[in-house]
Amino acid sequence: MDRTTSRRSLLAAALSAPLAATALTACGGSSGPGQAAEGGASIWYLTGDPKESIRDAYVEAFNESSEGDLAHTAFENDAYKSKIRTAVGANQAPTIIYGWGGGGMRDFARAGQIEDLTDWLAENPEVKDRLLASTWPAATVDGRIYAMPNETVQPIVLFYNKRLFEQVGAQPPQTWDDLMALTGTFNAAGIAPISLAGQSRWTTMMWLEFLFDRVGGPEVFQAIYDGEPEAWSNPDALKALTMAQDLVRADGFVTGFNSVVADQNADQALLYTDKAAMMLHGTWTYGSMKADGGDFVTGGHLGYMNFPTVAGGKGDPTDSVGNPAQYFYLSSSATDEQKELAKKFFAEGLMTDEAVTAFITDAGEVPVVKGVEDQLGQAADPEWMEFVYGTVSDAAYFGQSWDQALSPTAAEELLTNIEQLFQLSITPEEFAANMNAVLEA
Template identity: 25%
Template sequence: MNKKLSIVATSLVTTSILLAACGSNGDTNSNSNGKEKVMLSLWHNYTGDDQRAQTMRAIIEQYQKDHPEVELDVQAIPPDGYRTRLKTVAAANEMPDLFVMWPGVMTKEFQSGNLLQPINELLDSKKEWKDGFLPGSFDGFSIGEDIFSAPIALSPTSILYYNKSILEENGLQPPKTWDELMNAVTVLKEKKITPIALGNKAAWLAQSSIFSSLADRVTGTEWFLKAAAQDGAKFTDPEFVEALTYLQDLGKAGAFQDGFNSIDNTQMEQYFAQGKAAMMIDGGWALTNLAASASKETLEQMGATVLPSIPGGKGDPNTISGVVGTGIGMSSKVKDAKKQAAYDLMYAMAGPDAQKRVLESNQLVSYKVDLDKTKVTPIFAEVYDLVNSVTTTPVYDGVMSSAVADELNNGLQDLLMGGKPEEIAKKVQAAQEKEAK
């Protein structure tokens, strides 16, 4: 009798082991809750102490608590190195399952490399969420009928921030024209005050926050889009050289502090917040950094406006360059239960509740959310109203390919160190012609 019981017990154990083995399948298996275990990787750049980064990290942590069946491998990469890291794994076709990505060129390049998959299925399953985005929100993330991400932010890039006290104490007003801006630079330099803080170490800032809007003032939007398409306009045209010259004139006048190419945008924002500069030309992303680092009194001294108009310029001066912000992309390799887990995380990070939390972290969003101004800083409320009162023009690196944008970024660094506008224009045009082949 005992021998028979031993044989039955052994058989049961063997069967259990075989069943357990059958439940293991690559990235998925069963957990103690009976749900299929899923392994999911996520790359993001929410590494800072700004309120938006803290909010997004909290959302990711809550997702992990709410989904014990998902084993989340999170890679948090500082913003300045994030794009380079992402492009490196893209070149090797080793994309993470989910990743922060940009609209426009990045979406096109990743889609053409078969690195992305559309999220139409997710958006269509939550129509109220999809319909809550502002008009045009998906344009930069769309190719044909396919939508590859939902934006988590709105990124105006060319806001002129100013310190009210410094300007008033020196008999100045926020400049509305180029002559007023150059006069302000002269007056402030005489008082040994830095007129405009600049942090162009990563090279993109002068292009994204100053030049995209300044050049549009000179050339108009239509010219830029034609030049980018090589359709009846070239970057060697006189109006583009003129735009470069305006930026160089600002540098020659001493508008920026010494060493502006050796500090990044976060250091620039701190420099401005500390009252060491009268103005700063930066994007909407500065607002959440300032909310986390500047005192209440400092924030109350800040104002915001658009860049000054250019005499004889072809562009509308009542504009701000900008794009919808980053979103979460999904690798083309994500399938089955892993795909559903990815959808759940994407919705957690970009759904209505997340959009509201992001807005209240002093970060603009491209979603219909009523702003409770008691929950944000005064300067954020001012920029919120400003952005809603102007139109948006393209950001250069949102339209140009990565290679051409890099050429322009490096060229602008050279320009501000004394490089010739005509030579920089030739290099940008050559890069654009090479890309168009």
């Protein structure tokens, strides 16, 4: 599946998988699974329609219009994470590598395993200028660009159940104080204020990401990304950690949230079956709620908004967090001929007009290309699509989710400590000390 819930879930399993041959499901390209024709290039990406079919289509269209043969292979999500690390480490990577930018890409870049695209993009400014500015920071390491953003933007937003808000006579929260007050309102009515799949851990992380931004602004985020000493002990970070525990103590989340799993969409079901009033989640959940929630979406009962403001906070109210894009890297082990074909693909084969239309109409997601406002009207849910596009294009800052921005080792330690923080088994100060130790390791 190419759903981000699947992509993020089982991160620990992906990290602990042995770097050896892995059993997986793959669909081969024109030259067989992962094998390019002699002198040709190859590309690996993920299974899961509708996006897999869109990827197949734009690669095949490029092959038909190009002299080269770009062999394409699709892998299931969790198998791919292990497979690609094995292949890159053994200098057997495909020419073009599918990834998520951030920490995993940074490891590849600093090991010299993927190509620096900065100078090539400077020579071809039209390639970079087509894409949303918010997509490029997660493609950048030490001021150099190592990836091509592509596909769709996926910010995290606050969903809410309009039926339940009407039932208790409340309005959606505009501030953190509003949100805290609503915990009492909904609990008094026998309704869980917030749905949360706590067992999945990365869903809980979303709350901290927004609190860190709203309290401390992008500087706190960037210090963590950059691995600055004591970054997690910043007073604003400690305040955000404390606010998160305040929400837990106020019974803000559904009873038993630590046993709810995102992969089964149980958190979404709590929202659309009127068991919970709100849910902080990625925009990728909109489609599954529409498919599974009866008339919840189609009947106009789903509301959505950006995260509330925090009084006295340093973060811009337009700031967002989530997935700025998906990314393609160019393997350093490729031949010069293969690298040239890959760059031609980056310039001509990615985010074509046909692909942009397909991402909007078939995938129901907002593409990473500028100036698509008029095309969003072709979507089945234009109001939703315009909201997502506006959230990203208007954001003063768009932070990449921590479990992608940090190194795999740091991300796993982060998720463990987040789980303990929300279980109230460690203090904010202990959380900060544990994470600072990871930065120093």
